[in-house]
Amino acid sequence: MTLITVPGKEVADFRGRLPVRKGANGYPNRPLEGITMAVIHYSGVDADSSATEIASYQTTKTSGDLFPECAYSFVIRWDGRIEQCHNLEKRSWHAGGRNNDLGIGICLPGNGWPTSHQLDSAAALIRALNLTLNRGGEKPSLRIAGHKELSATACPGPYWDIWKQHLVSASPPIPVVLGFRQLYDYLGEERCGAPLTPEQYDAQGNSHQIFTRCEMRWDKAENRVWISFNP
Numbered sequence: 001m002t003l004i005t006v007p008g009k010e011v012a013d014f015r016g017r018l019p020v021r022k023g024a025n026g027y028p029n030r031p032l033e034g035i036t037m038a039v040i041h042y043s044g045v046d047a048d049s050s051a052t053e054i055a056s057y058q059t060t061k062t063s064g065d066l067f068p069e070c071a072y073s074f075v076i077r078w079d080g081r082i083e084q085c086h087n088l089e090k091r092s093w094h095a096g097g098r099n100n101d102l103g104i105g106i107c108l109p110g111n112g113w114p115t116s117h118q119l120d121s122a123a124a125l126i127r128a129l130n131l132t133l134n135r136g137g138e139k140p141s142l143r144i145a146g147h148k149e150l151s152a153t154a155c156p157g158p159y160w161d162i163w164k165q166h167l168v169s170a171s172p173p174i175p176v177v178l179g180f181r182q183l184y185d186y187l188g189e190e191r192c193g194a195p196l197t198p199e200q201y202d203a204q205g206n207s208h209q210i211f212t213r214c215e216m217r218w219d220k221a222e223n224r225v226w227i228s229f230n231p
């Protein structure tokens, strides 16, 4: 499996390079088709911790969960850098039991109030995961769940309900090569609704189209399509 590509974001490859627990067996693989959730975590510590620091802590702790490897598949730093810790197939421990079969663990280090860079990268990463896993068309998009929606925990902090909305409604970049028509076909009528306007261009060459359930916008200068779904 190649490193994930997230348009406009830097992804650092830490796969196979993070500290592991001495003498422990690594995580097994799981089928990609079974992945249905992006599970959001925090560190609970007011620091911009790296994947290396998190893995080092988790694989040396001697009480609680004795993680064989880093719990998370991705760590998103305060400046928005994405650190990939595992292939998507890897079934890491992060949300308990069956949730680990279904979920991809994404950690936003900090105390529960992410930076705007972290939120922006998390939204873009989830969009990229949907595309990579062929979700969002015939199969539903990944469910975005905070760890505490799945298990008894404070993670990802007291304000999750507020910033979850950003991740759910954010308009992460989509490669322009798709075009509105192809994007519409890809996402499906059920998600986009019916077109209310034709694709309209402004003087700068940006285009724009409104549907009953979403709005698509092409930013020519940035060469990106943005899509916002109606609440």
Ligand SMILES: [Zn+2]
Pocket (backbone or CB within 6 Å): 040, 041, 042, 094, 147, 153, 155, 156
């Ligand atoms: Zn958590």
